[in-house]
Amino acid sequence: MNQISAVPGRAALPLLDTEVLRTFVAIAESGSFTRAARLVFRTPSALSMQIKRLEEMLGQTLFVREARQVRLTAEGEMLLGYGRRLLKLNEEAVTQFLAPSLEGRVGLGTTDDVGTRILPGVLSQFARSHPAVQVDVVVGSSVEMLKRLDSGELDLALVTAGMNGQTTIGEVVHSEPLVWVGREGGVAARRTPLPVALANHGCPWRKIALDVLDHAGVDYRVAYTCEHCAGQEAAMLSDLAVAPFPLALIRSPLRRLEQGSLPPLGDYQVALVRRDGLGSAGEVLAERVVEAFNDLRS
Known part of the structure; x- marks a missing residue:
């Protein structure tokens, strides 16, 4: 039964049930009612009924x-973003009161291109949930x-890995195109x-770029070398x-740069590598990092 939110002067709105949201997210991420049913330990028919009531x-x-899979509508994609955030907030609230208190120190290393994108949000949330854990970056x-x-x-x-299809160390958490870039209106x-x-x-990134330039026979010179992007x-x-x-x-x-002016670079990957014997605080932080990259794709 849906709970009702009553706000003076405003029509009452139904509240989203977290279990139904969990079901919805599982179906969206697995692309199948059958696979999602195994994840949430319910029958496909029960999941179908939950989604029907949610849609209503x-x-x-x-x-x-479709015949062998389901895919999100535009409205479903919008709800997926809300659903993930609501489930994460619910987990954070429950963890604050019920989960064993985490303590200790976690050392986290990252490349600068990755750290600027997801770490501010991850570290802020983690500090609120587990204030007794010291994170050194x-x-x-x-x-x-x-x-x-x-x-x-x-x-x-968090390390930069190679191109798709290559064996990488750790868990691949992100993949995106690597492209040739220059200044608008520039002559380089x-x-x-070609100055690179x-x-x-x-x-x-260096290996990928030099390999494709050599393979395409492009005349180039390494004009600038640096530690960070x-x-x-x-x-x-x-x-x-x-x-x-x-x-x-x-x-x-x-x-x-215009596609075709230089040989394509393909996608590169970001991998999360864990130390052997990683403690509970490190595992929880690793989960938050993976969730943050999932949110980038939603």
């Missing part, structure tokens, strides 16, 4: 039912983060040899070079 309550069709190259992980300085590391992309700004040796950005802003750069990080006056 909202007055919207949430799924398009280190920003550096993927190679450096893995070395620190092996030495025991870090418990978790028209120079010969790259990260230091060991960075997968902020250095690549500076080189592009100064119109000193073009660079391989994540599509999501492009900001004016930088722009993606």
Whole structure:
């Protein structure tokens, strides 16, 4: 039965049930009532009834039912974002009162391109839920983060991995296009040899870029080498070079170079690597990081 929210001067609205939201999110993420039923330990018919009542309550069709799968409607995609946030908030509230108190220290390493996107929100939420846990963050190259992980300085590391299809260490949590980028109205992309700004040796972006340029026979020179992607950005802003750069990080006056002007780079991946024997505080933080990347895709 739906609970009713009564606000003076406003028509009462039904409240979304967290169990129904959990069912909805499971179906959306698995693409199947049958697979979702196994995840929430209910029958497919029970799930179908829950979704029917939810659709009736909202007055919207949430799924398009096809022969072997279901997919979200536009309204379903909108509800998925709300549903994930509501479930996360519910978990955070319950954890605050019922979960065993976490204590200790977690060392988290990340590359700068990743850290600026998801860590502020993750660390803020984690600090509210588990104030007794100290999180120390280190920003550096993927190679450096893995070395620190092996030495025991870090418990978790977010590292840049290779292209899709390649074997990577850890759990792949994100994938996005790597594209050629230069300054709007700049001339660097028209120079010969092509001036390229790259990260230091060991960075997968560097290897991907040099491999495709060599394979395509493009005449180039490494004009700028830096530790962080902020250095690549500076080189592009100064119109000193073009660079391989994540599509999501492009900001004016930088722009993606016309497709076909340079060989495509494909997608790159971000992996979360855990230290052997990771404690409970580290595992909880790892879960929050994975959820944050899931939210980027929703």
